Amino acid sequence: MATPTRAIVSWEGDSRDVLKTWPRDVQRDFGLSLRKLQDGERPTLDARPMQSVGQGVFELKAEDEAAWYRVIYLSKIGNTIYVLDSFTKKTRKTEKNDLNRARARLSNLKLRLQKEKIDAKRKSDK
Numbered sequence: 383m384a385t386p387t388r389a390i391v392s393w394e395g396d397s398r399d400v401l402k403t404w405p406r407d408v409q410r411d412f413g414l415s416l417r418k419l420q421d422g423e424r425p426t427l428d429a430r431p432m433q434s435v436g437q438g439v440f441e442l443k444a445e446d447e448a449a450w451y452r453v454i455y456l457s458k459i460g461n462t463i464y465v466l467d468s469f470t471k472k473t474r475k476t477e478k479n480d481l482n483r484a485r486a487r488l489s490n491l492k493l494r495l496q497k498e499k500i501d502a503k504r505k506s507d508k
Contacts, residue, residue: 387461390461394465411427414427420463428444435454439455441453456488464491
């Protein structure tokens, strides 16, 4: 029996750079959750659907005494999990600009994937 392939994580925009500025233990928690998602398992952190951003979009959540940490990602397409945004927040409410940035990255991602699909079809037709 073949072992399942681990999914790839694609970091959109500055999402990885932002996560790298967080405390080491918070980074580790998000890394573990993303690894679980790559393996097709449930994340260790709390996750919830973010339909306000788009279908198939979820939010991983963690917090410490300093802030609430969030990673917004698009569930697996093919063999890739797309991290749309990483940000911190100080209040319960997610800022409109954080949601808008995630929506814009999702929109750009969909366009890019559509173009890649068209380009691949053109290549195979030659």
